[in-house]
Amino acid sequence: MRILLIQLKLVAIGCIGFMIFFLSTAFRSEEKATDPWKEMGISRTEGEDFITESFLRGYLYVYGTNNLQSILTGNRTAIAKEVLTHCKKQVSTVSFSTAYRDYRRKTQPVAPNIKTKDQIRAELISNYEEQIMNNQQMVNYALVMKNMEMKKKADKAMARCRKVLDEINSGNSKLMTEQMIYADMRYQSELEKYQTRICQWEKDYPADTRQLIKRRLEYFLELTRDIDFNASLKEVNGKRIFVNPAYEQKPAEWKMGYRAGKDVVQMARSFAGQWIKELSYN
Numbered sequence: 700m701r702i703l704l705i706q707l708k709l710v711a712i713g714c715i716g717f718m719i720f721f722l723s724t725a726f727r728s729e730e731k732a733t734d735p736w737k738e739m740g741i742s743r744t745e746g747e748d749f750i751t752e753s754f755l756r757g758y759l760y761v762y763g764t765n766n767l768q769s770i771l772t773g774n775r776t777a778i779a780k781e782v783l784t785h786c787k788k789q790v791s792t793v794s795f796s797t798a799y800r801d802y803r804r805k806t807q808p809v810a811p812n813i814k815t816k817d818q819i820r821a822e823l824i825s826n827y828e829e830q831i832m833n834n835q836q837m838v839n840y841a842l843v844m845k846n847m848e849m850k851k852k853a854d855k856a857m858a859r860c861r862k863v864l865d866e867i868n869s870g871n872s873k874l875m876t877e878q879m880i881y882a883d884m885r886y887q888s889e890l891e892k893y894q895t896r897i898c899q900w901e902k903d904y905p906a907d908t909r910q911l912i913k914r915r916l917e918y919f920l921e922l923t924r925d926i927d928f929n930a931s932l933k934e935v936n937g938k939r940i941f942v943n944p945a946y947e948q949k950p951a952e953w954k955m956g957y958r959a960g961k962d963v964v965q966m967a968r969s970f971a972g973q974w975i976k977e978l979s980y981n
Contacts, residue, residue, distance in 0.1 A: 779963045783970050796908050803904045808896040811889035814882040820867060820875060827864040831857055909978045916971040916978075922952050923968055928961040 789795060814822075834857035841850035866872040905911055931942040941947050946954075956964045 776962050813886040819878050827860045830860045913978045923956045926956045
């Protein structure tokens with residue numbers, strides 16, 4: 700089983716995106732597919748896991764789907780609706796809500812901590828004691844090498860360190876005061892960043908799973924709003940690309956919707972719109 704992790708450029712469209720990815724890679728339509736999971740070469744349980752991962756993490760997660768390029772789709776719209784219905788059931792389960800709560804907690808930004816006076820003092824003492832030890836080693840080395848100039852410099856450096864250390868221990872240290880000011884400045888800066896991150900986190904991962912699902916669906920509707928299903932393609936160096944260069948800059952999901960086809964996307968948009976209404980009423 701190989702792992703294929705497709706990182707999308709924007710916030711993923713969850714299970715709808717999974718459906719579009721599934722359909723957009725189905726190129727042959729001579730026969731009817733009776734089991735979409737089997738056609739993709741995965742089990743129903745694996746498919747449910749993919750749905751959960753896609754909704755939680757914000758990318759399309761496809762593990763071991765070796766048959767994606769050869770799916771047979773006799774009725775794309777019917778299969779799309781089947782997959783969407785299953786997605787809807789999956790993200791309405793208790794297990795999904797539990798998985799989401801766990802994932803949300805793990806992704807929550809951690810608030811910064813301000814260093815206390817005792818912590819700053821301990822760090823400074825440790826730092827200057829280490830410098831004194833290093834300078835003493837330099838003095839010993841200078842004596843062995845009979846390098847009096849080196850010894851003189853090391854003695855002076857060690858004396859400066861001892862003076863600063865005595866001031867720290869006496870509680871009358873200018874350095875301590877400066878470090879406390881710097882610590883507060885760093886804390887305030889980190890706190891501002893944290894507040895920005897926590898606001899974004901609350902927006903990206905609302906406490907209510909219904910709001911998460913609603914955001915994914917709304918993103919899908921916005922993303923597929925202007926798909927040009929009549930767009931022309933051309934072949935360049937063996938690769939089919941859009942004639943309109945602006946379409947080449949579209950997100951990967953937009954292109955997936957184009958490949959899925961107008962009938963499928965229109966059905967999915969209708970399904971998503973009704974689903975949003977149900978989430979809003981409940």
